[in-house]
Structure formats: structure tokens, C-alpha cells
Amino acid sequence: MAPQDLVFHLANFVAPALVVAILLALAGPFVIKKSPVAPGFIAQAAINMVVGCLVLLLGLWFLGADGKMVTYAVLLMAMATGQWLGARGWR
Numbered sequence: 001m002a003p004q005d006l007v008f009h010l011a012n013f014v015a016p017a018l019v020v021a022i023l024l025a026l027a028g029p030f031v032i033k034k035s036p037v038a039p040g041f042i043a044q045a046a047i048n049m050v051v052g053c054l055v056l057l058l059g060l061w062f063l064g065a066d067g068k069m070v071t072y073a074v075l076l077m078a079m080a081t082g083q084w085l086g087a088r089g090w091r
Helices: 003-031 041-063 069-086
Strands: none
Touching: 003 041, 003 069, 041 069
């Protein structure tokens, strides 16, 4: 595999986590009231991205293939929970 193919494969693997992380960080203030201790946009997106990549890697390891709908459902739930916890949504 050529190096550029590896980069394309990795970029396509983490693309769902990146898109959902940015959308959650953008929509967070509209859905959850902003608390004074909530992290900023970049921090929220970075935390969501790390959580998303971990879920995608666990899905790849557990299911043996990427792109399964179960993995994407868990991805969304884990990232939304992380967003809710980061914004102190229970208050």
C-alpha cells in the first residue's frame, strides 16, 4: 500500500468521528444551556473526536470490520454522552 493510500484510508476511517464532533460542538450551546464551567468549542470538539476515534477503533476490533451501523450508533451515543457530561447537562 502506498503512503498516500494509507493516509486516505485513515482519513476516511476517522471522518465520521470528526464530522459528528464538530456538529455536536456547534449544536451543544443551543441544546444544553451554557454553564460557566463548560469547555470552549475547540476543547469540546477535541474531546468528542478522541471519544469517537476510540469507539471506532473498538468497533473495528470487536466486529472485525469498520463501517458497521452498530459502531456508528455507539459512536453517536458515546459522543453525545461526552458532550452532555462536558457541558454539565445534569445541572
